[in-house]
Amino acid sequence: MKIGKIIARMLSLLLRLWITACAAVMMYVPMSALAYAERGYKAVGGEWIVIAGLTVTVWYLMGLLLREWYKGTLAMIRLSKIECKDGKNEN
Secondary structure (H helix, E strand, C coil): CCHHHHHHHHHHHHHHHHHHHHHHHHHHHHHHHHHHHHHHHCCCCCCHHHHHHHEEEEHHHHHHHHHHHHHHHHHHHHHHHHHHHHHHHHC
């Protein structure tokens, strides 16, 4: 059962990281294009504040969501182990 916990935790962390990175990129591309169209040159400006805020928000909310997913996955693993044990005892 310990290996199941480790695999579920690693999957939840990788999913959290992947979705956070995707949200940051999806926000950076239009914001940088808008800033370039507005100023006519590439420069680091206020668009980074929005991107950083969105990234932190997504990271936090994905942590809450994946914590619930992780608990549910562990509950399913425990239930399947109990069912396997019950099935072996009945035979």
